[in-house]
Amino acid sequence: MTIIDKYILKRYLATFVVMLLMFIPIGIIIDVSEKINKMIENKVPFVEIATYYYNFTIYFANSLFPIFLFLSIIWFTSKLANNTEIIAILSSGISFTRFLRPYIIGASIISVFVLLMGFFVVPAASEGFNNFRYTYLKTGGKEAMRGDNTDVYRQISDNEFIYVNSFNTLSKTAFNFSLEKFNKEKLEYKITASRIKWNPKDKTYTxxxxxxxxxxxxxxxxxxxxxxxxxxxxxLEDLTPVVYIAETLSLNKLIKFIDKEKKRGSSNINVYLVVLYKKFSVPVSAFILTIIAVSVSSMKRRGGMGINLAIGIALAFAFVFFDKIFGVLAEKSSIPPMLAVWLPNVAFGVLAIYLLRNAKR
Incomplete structure (x- = not known):
């Protein structure tokens, strides 16, 4: 690695970290201003508030990571261009592709970091973040943590099926319960009850x-x-799973959970698959956004850094917008989850190739 590579790589990583340190406190301040009244009303202990904002920091940084990365590259690359440093580098005989190498190395480092965070750290932070919101901040409290509590029909094994008409999360009681067991498509027995209650102490049902x-x-x-x-x-989770359960599971647990839900014919399977595929698609977006950002900002423009930043902000928000839209479409419509999750990367990947070719010229 040459001196220029080290110089660009150091600026790449340092600017990204500074961008995180700048925007995360702003996000915390905005969140505090919105939620302080409910925290005071509910008399939330300070320790829980501190834990919540620790989880909030990880959750917030992971959610908006593409914007932070994109703006940081636009910022320092525009400064290089305005100081004619890029012209000097390319004039020395270095190709634009070779100039991109430290950027790709930086994107690789960040991608691996984001990938590992998504596998192990973000799920725990997501669980703490959402538990706090639904316990203290959301209308309906813990009742709102769960999805549709009516007409729950699930397959719990190869030959057993359960049904409940409704479920109360506070009392842990289901109504109009039935369990059917089949033997080679022939009914073996059926159990019914007007209500069934979970006993957490001995893990039995009454x-x-x-x-x-x-x-x-x-x-x-x-x-x-x-x-x-x-x-x-x-x-108990089989009766009414927590709406954000997939976000709280590490990779191995999530894969096992999805396999189990597929066998049971869960209606929320697309939601779980979107969470799984995003664990891999988000790190890949680091490379795409890096190439787009360098291609856009490496040219010295008459309007200076302002023009580059305006273009960068527009593209970054467009990426996040399409990523969210297609994620929701996969959850609520018949669009295959893998296609919906990877489509923004494919579309912006094509844009990255087009902008890179123009930048080389």
Missing amino acids: MYDYTKRTVGEFGDKIEKAPQKDARFRFD
């Missing part, structure tokens, strides 16, 4: 107005009881 009908060859056997305790193979 069923009320319990009825079990066992299908026999020469007649059915019926068992009834006003109340009955039992252990089942499904968890």
Whole structure:
């Protein structure tokens, strides 16, 4: 690595870190100003507030990482161009492709860092961030943490199915419960109860107005009881999963969770797949945004850095906008999640190639 490579790489990483240190406190101040009233009303302990803003910092930086990266490259590359340093470098016989090398090295370092953060650190921060919001800040409190609590129908194994008409998260009670077990497409038995309550201490369920009908060859056997305790193979989360559950899981746990939900025929599977694919697509965007930013800002313009920054901000927000839009479309429509998640990278990758060719000229 030459002196020029080290110089550019150092500026690349240093400017990115400074950009994070500049904008994260601003984000915290804005968030505090919006939520301070509810925190005071709910008498939130200071320790929990401090933990929340630790998680908020990680969550905020991960969400807006493409904008921070893009603006930092635009900023310091425009300064190089205005000081005619880029002209001097290219005039010495170095090609534009060779000039890009320290930028690609910098993008590789940041991509690996973001990838590892997304696998292990961000899920824990996301869980703490969302738990605090739904506990103290959201209307409805912990009730709002879960998705649709009505008409939950799930497959809990290859031959067992459960159904509940509704579920109350505060009392941990489900109503109009039924469990059906099949043997080679033939009903083996069916359990019904007017309500079923989760007992966290011994991890059992209490069923009320319990009825079990066992299908026999020469007649059915019926068992009834006003109340009955039992252990089942499904968890409380199977009745109403937390809406942001996928964001809180590390990579291995997320993959296992998605496999389990696919077998159960979960209606939220697209939401979980979007979270999984974004763990890989976001780090790749570092390379695309780096090439676009260098291509846009390496030319010395009459308007100075202001023009480059204006173009950079517009492109950065356009990328984040399309990334969010296609993510929502994948969750709410029939668009394949992988296509929706990677489409912004593909579109901006084509733009990066076009701008790079123009910059080389």
